[in-house]
Amino acid sequence: MKKENARLKAVNGIFEICLGINGVKKSFSVKNTEFLLDALRRHGYKSVKKGCDTGDCGSCTVIFNGKPALACLIPAFTAHGSEITTIEGLGTVQNPHPLQEAFVEAGAVQCGFCIPGMILSSKHLLDANPEPSEEEIRKYLDGNLCRCTGYVKQIQAVRMAAKRIKNGEKRFRGKAS
Amino acid sequence: MPELILKPGTLKELWLLPPAPGGSRKYLAGGTDLVSGSNAGMDASQVWVDISDIKELKGIRETKNSLIIGSGVKISELSGSGLISRWLPALRSAIPHFASPSLRNMATIGGNAATASPCADGVCALCAERADVWLELGGKKRKIALQNFFSGPKKTVLRRDELITAFEVPKWKHAGVYLKLGPRAYFGIAKASVAVALELDGEKVRSASITLASVSPVPLMAVKTANYLKGRVLNYDNARTAAALVKTEVSPITDARSEAAYRREMSGVLLERALNSVILTGRMSQVAG
Missing domain, CATH: 3.30.43 (Uridine Diphospho-n-acetylenolpyruvylglucosamine Reductase; domain 2)
Structure with a gap:
């Protein structure tokens, strides 16, 4: 893939790119003016939310090559060869990730718009730092804005999830929807 | 596009x-x-x-007298670097103020310079750390002091197609801090900010570098204020005089983010706080050790 990377030329303004999304290889045709956020949504990854489109709100956060990044600022063609995790790759309704469980149980979700980005940022935090302090959580979720709940319940949810991951607890494993 | x-x-x-x-x-x-x-x-x-794949632009390495920071180094990589923690205290303290964690995973320190925004946090701190910047065009290299790299808001001395390849920062024993005043504690654009690097000899200042952002068209080296501190004892009184002096060096404007008079006043307040924090940290380390 590296060699192919050397030159990407738009044909009639369209680039052909290959990327891995939630562990599955995908090929997209993307316009030279298109952003990863729009390309993902066009291909059905609707959890990646379009909030501000200027890199301010964090609703479009995805894990891009291992780190949280903002899909609204990534030209789609530069995602050629990259690995992306969206919240669809984290857990399902039947088998949610501990962070997803904790966000529901803590009542951290109101309208839900900011939650995919917030959970992906939190996941990266907990992967790097399994026992973050409240201050560390607050700083880490700095770039994920929420207009409903007031930044209290989400912090509690991340702490709850951290504790459960540490203790190997899982509430809803295999539970039918 | x-x-x-x-x-x-x-x-x-x-x-x-x-x-x-x-x-x-x-x-x-x-x-x-x-x-x-x-x-x-x-x-x-x-x-x-x-240029995100160019390997020469990556990594932070150490030579005998300096650190070489590749222009492609991401801001989040700076925060994880032991070399930065050890040698560049002002830069280290600027990182949490730099945008948001996800933007820090994307933005590079080279880009922070190339954009040449008067409010850039990273390059303001690097100027106080006395960094030089390496530029390259067609294989021809040149090195200039970072403070001379900016020629105006969003303007630099870069020639057509010239590329920033690295920052070279001297290793010198100093205390350093970065303070920023924005609309909120984090993830804001500065109304004013200050980076201070002080070489101390006991309680005396052997040399000082003071850089301010958002209060002049380019990162401002407060040379008069730094010269005032040189050779003086670092205490609260001298910090207050330095703060008064720095207000005469800045040239802020009124724009969407703040007003000129407020920015001028805050330049002094931030510098005084920065110097006071170095005094306090020094006392605490004396107590500790």
């Missing part, structure tokens, strides 16, 4: 690329400024060169 994306893997490959037809090429690194600018119609380049 471009029609052609070139993605060289080395500097040698980069300089073998043909010149862009009818205009200069644009270098794409983290993309946080170029992409949002292009999105807003501020860039019409047809050819973008994606």
